[in-house]
Amino acid sequence: MFEFPVLIGDIGGTNARFGLIDRQGAKPRLVSHEATARHPDPSSAIRASLAKAGDGAPPPRSAILAIAGRVDGPEIRLTNADWVVCGERIAGDFGLSSTVIVNDYVPVAAGAADIEPHDLTPVGRCPPVPGGARVVLGPGTGFGAAALVPYSAHLAIVSTEAGHTDIGPADAFEEKVWHALERVEDRITVETVLSGPGLARLHAAVAHVRTGRPHEKIDPAAVTEAGLNASDPHAVETLALFARLLGRVCGDLALTFLATSGVYIGGGIAPRILRVLEQSGFRDAFERKAPFAAMMRDIPTGVITVQDPAFNGLSALASNGRKFVYHGQVWRRPA
Template sequence: PWVVKPHQMFANLGLSEIVVLNDFEAQALAVVALGEEHMEKIGGGTPEPSAGRVVLGPGTGLGVAGLIYALRHWIPVPGEGGHMDIGPRTPRDFEVFPHIEKLEGRISGEQILCGRGLVNVYRAVANTDAKPMPFTTPAEVTAAALAKSDAVAQEALELFVTCLGRTAGDLALVFMSRGGVFLTGGIAQKIVPALKAGNFRAAFEDKAPHSALMRSMPVYVITHPLAALLGLAAYARTPSLFGVQTAGRHWRA
């Protein structure tokens, strides 16, 4: 766990006030501050201005946060959504999933939807078909998949994108995200061509009996390189715009 020692921070950094926020709280706050020039749209309709939103980002893990508007405040809702279960759906999934590395007997979002998760999926696809696996890093798998130079890497990225679409769709239903679903982080930025290829939206919208609702929900990739810091800056400038609960994590010198 993180240990915050505010008195040492006051002494060492010369600060007069400290508020500690979850990293995906900051990402959620950024959604309010970012303009369209920092977003790449992945299908869907027009966002409703005050409707719920959700942010998720595959990175070292899978970060998730909701954002709701109530009582004239944008309220970030952080959680541990990256640890939700992910299971197989298609016949090919049922072949591959037994080979995906489990954590204490289960496959959660973070076993698939992060950097090491992409490598897990790549190895699982290779092991399913007894194929060689020359790549060992997420960057290598991604590059080979996007270049269409390795069939195993291609299938791994396609499954990654499909699972990301399924998970994003589930979270969009939870938060009724008519305001948009936002994918953040370096992985999402690097795989925009794969996200636009069709598998992501197909998986995202495949939520009967609510497929029509899902088709209306826009999805965006946040392209700003420092989105979380932008969210923190927005909160620091106008904290009254946000309903951030700071009890137990707000200190003054």
């Protein structure tokens, strides 16, 4: 499917990461990180990235790009940025023979098929269980999720829009927080609370509930820092609530896909709050799924700690694509 060298890209709402796979089976080589807001379109960012690859680097001949958005047509708008991604246009701009565009959690799921133990930090004491379905998800600029499901001799990757499903309170305190939470398009979704912007919304709502006064949102990184060093009690409580909500959603997705081989958490937030996940009610919220609590106790959960996890998955899709079945936009130069 792919001619080498293959351009790979992991395009999110904030950053786009580009790299090259020089030959089949080779490890991906990171070329650069490009801030999405600094470029008017993906070709501009790719052009800037390839300029950093060096004059001696051969140009790419095909591409596979993972984007933070729903891949549902020839032109795809990113969910949390202004870019419109079109595989045919990118192929024309760089003289490529083919371009494949997938949802950003498709390669994370592909990478989870053979993830190394040292690239994963367990949360809880559940040993890995081979042979079953797996779920990968992650709170970052938005919230992404996909499932990796064994199907005959293949691994089917199921993209989802789980971040845009509704989520509600589970106890009296959460109900108060929900009344104070900022809504997005008059909804409270998984992404509304389990994302960087969601962390800021949760902090403002928790502070409102505890003080009785409305609070302005602060930067999500400031919430994380203040929560980890215990300089702000509202931030400490916010991180604990974030962890419980994440555990609940992880459990819901594990039930949805019967992910007996594990739920793996990526994104930019989880690796920073590992201690909170380990010490909070994350696992309790994950397992509290009667009548299937016993099954849930045996499902492992862990945080993906390898940097740029999508790159390993993009490499697997480019070099060993026949192993996987997945949905994406495919453009090939006419014969």
